[in-house]
Amino acid sequence: MHEWALAESVIKSAVEHAAAEKFKKLKEAGVVFGELQAIDKEIFVFALEELRKQFPGARDCKFKIIKQPAAFRCKACSHKFLLKDLKKTKDEAEFIHFMPEMAHTFLKCPKCKSPDFEIVEGRGVTISYLKGGR
Amino acid sequence: MKSIDPRPSVIEERLKKVKRIIAVTGWKGGIGKSVTACTLALLLAKKGYRTGLFDLDFAGASDHIILGAKGLFPKEEKGIEPPVLEGVKFMSVVFFSENKAVPLRGANVSDAIIELLAITQWGELDFLVLDMPPGINDAALDVMRFARKAEVLAVTTPSVIARDVLARSLELYRKLKVPILGVVENMAAGARTKTAAAAIRHDRGLEKAIGRPAALLRTAFAADLGRALKPLGLA
Numbered sequence A: 001m002h003e004w005a006l007a008e009s010v011i012k013s014a015v016e017h018a019a020a021e022k023f024k025k026l027k028e029a030g031v032v033f034g035e036l037q038a039i040d041k042e043i044f045v046f047a048l049e050e051l052r053k054q055f056p057g058a059r060d061c062k063f064k065i066i067k068q069p070a071a072f073r074c075k076a077c078s079h080k081f082l083l084k085d086l087k088k089t090k091d092e093a094e095f096i097h098f099m100p101e102m103a104h105t106f107l108k109c110p111k112c113k114s115p116d117f118e119i120v121e122g123r124g125v126t127i128s129y130l131k132g133g134r
Numbered sequence B: 001m002k003s004i005d006p007r008p009s010v011i012e013e014r015l016k017k018v019k020r021i022i023a024v025t026g027w028k029g030g031i032g033k034s035v036t037a038c039t040l041a042l043l044l045a046k047k048g049y050r051t052g053l054f055d056l057d058f059a060g061a062s063d064h065i066i067l068g069a070k071g072l073f074p075k076e077e078k079g080i081e082p083p084v085l086e087g088v089k090f091m092s093v094v095f096f097s098e099n100k101a102v103p104l105r106g107a108n109v110s111d112a113i114i115e116l117l118a119i120t121q122w123g124e125l126d127f128l129v130l131d132m133p134p135g136i137n138d139a140a141l142d143v144m145r146f147a148r149k150a151e152v153l154a155v156t157t158p159s160v161i162a163r164d165v166l167a168r169s170l171e172l173y174r175k176l177k178v179p180i181l182g183v184v185e186n187m188a189a190g191a192r193t194k195t196a197a198a199a200i201r202h203d204r205g206l207e208k209a210i211g212r213p214a215a216l217l218r219t220a221f222a223a224d225l226g227r228a229l230k231p232l233g234l235a
Helices: A003-020 A041-052 A090-098 A100-106 B008-014 B033-046 B063-067 B106-119 B138-146 B160-175 B220-228
Strands: A025-034 A062-068 A071-074 A080-082 A117-121 A125-133 B018-025 B051-055 B088-092 B125-131 B150-156 B180-188 B198-201
Touching (some): A003 A125, B008 B138, B033 B063
Parallel strands (some): B018 B125
Antiparallel strands (some): A071 A117
16 A cells, blocks of 8 residues: 555645646646556555545545556667566566556566666656636 | 656655654865764764754765664565664665765766665654765755755854855755754864854864774764754754
């Protein structure tokens, strides 16, 4: 249930940004799930529904989950690659789930084997957009 | 709109019930920051304070070695709850790295710190001791950004080099209005220097106590640090 902590950050952040944007009502938030972190959608959505009770500003907000594939670029050889090109054990996947930066410990550029790569996109949880009435 | 990183929004909440945050720092490597941070956490816990220890030196994480932390892993509970060792809630990157190298660039270090600060449920603490990496880098800047109530405990050695670097670090912390508890002079040959709040004698028995918290607390190093708690305002 570590998803709970991230769901809390999403709902709190969405409500705070909606207030800063002077939305009268927060209607919709786009929540991006980066493939690398492998967030459990069911748990995350359950947490959001529970947390909604604590955040009246998000009472009627629709949280739209958008899955984003993970993409990498090697800083040593400039090779571009995807998560499906990489091998990891179940334990390694679990550690990356908690801390996506562990990708640099367990994954390597498939071309030159360097751990010095950039996570171009699809790292973790972000909010891509907010919609609200002014 | 630009995408929003939601994680920083909950960091203040995660640290809300932590009364004091002590950042054990010193910009040179190898001056005893980690042993000081670990021993400080053990001393505070022994005195009955609810204490946490967070090893922020991702590249050179070593608190788990000093504490002999084996077979521990955080518990998942609306985030992650640090395992408790000798009364100290302990968090480190090694729980997720299997004690392998963590080759991170600056932006990755920052991302990793934000992630752990956002998901770690410290609960109620009297003290959270942060073992800072050497230098003024992403970890140090992130701590100043997110843990605004952090107070600096600076570690140095009698070396002219360490003292010079220390002076620069203290000047910066003063400019940034970060409270400085004081300077601990580690590996001291004799009496403390004028600028140090406490001196910790060079302890030849310290190495043998590494990995054994009970033995660590019986060292001359721990005795000297224990005596420094009051002058540093920590007891």
